[in-house]
Amino acid sequence: MGEEVRITDYDAAGGDDDDRVSEWEVGLPNIDDLMPLSQSLVPAELASAFSITPEPHRSMIDVNRASQNTLSNLRLHSVKQNLNKFNGFKSFGEDKGDEMVMEGEETVDLTGDGCSDSRKLRRVDSGGGGGGAIGEEADSALRADDSSTRTSKRPRLVWTPQLHKRFVDVVAHLGVKNAVPKTIMQLMNVEGLTRENVASHLQKYRLYLKRMQGLSNEGPSSSDHLFASTPVPQSLQESSGGGNGNSHAPPVPIPMPYPPQMVPMPYPPPPQMMPHPAAAGGSGYHHGFESHSHPFNMMMQQRDWSGNKFASVSPYQHRMTNDK
């Protein structure tokens, strides 16, 4: 811990005044509890093993800059009256942008993890069948904004289970009705994620929902979906008021099935470890699957890899045609 930079050091580029919302800071780890920015997330060995470009040291400035952007964006659009008070989180982005060999299919995923520090993760057991608590994992992002200025095509985004989770949670919270790319993107708060990325995924997601709704009901009884909890109900949910006195009654016939807690998107992700380079790397992927039903999760949530990434193209491929 050598960094003695105040995270609230930025002087409002916009000259605004409200740069801190005390409520948002409640419960957040102290600056001293966080892993130093200078610490590398990926051990050098692993990095080289997977051809991961080493991350340059990041300075507080970078973080603050990103922070400013997020804050300004949030308040700029006020995220619709519906989005009400959503906590603004910032993700530590991974820098990339120095060298990038562009070849045929360069894919990059925004899933990274930080925080090796152990802390108590509060998890509201999703016992209530109602809506399910919105748990969060976390992701990090990559992509530098100022460095990738112009003439740089971003590599294909890979929707890792983590990202997708985040996506689903946000959509669920917004309610299918209000979930539009821009809003989703903002709430996901993943650095480097673009509206287009979200739009594309959303299109697919909607398709999925449609299928599911259409064909029904319990098709896939056979498989026990582990987390087949696509918390997006067939109807639409709405996350307004968020338990607050803010009672806004949009054209949605649905009351507000949401838990008192305003689903925040926690940041610090649980340290994820990969089994073994050999197991994941190379090309030893498989896809012996079959009895999967439809849960969208299945769309990417391959069994046990908790969410790693690195490298190349997405090894998975499956069909969700509910035929069998």
Added chain:
DNA sequence: ATTCGAATAT
């Protein structure tokens, strides 16, 4: 002017 979203392209 912006951005959504279906269609289409990679």
Added chain:
DNA sequence: CATATTCGAA
């Protein structure tokens, strides 16, 4: 198949 890009509509 998964994402990206296009392009007319809101």
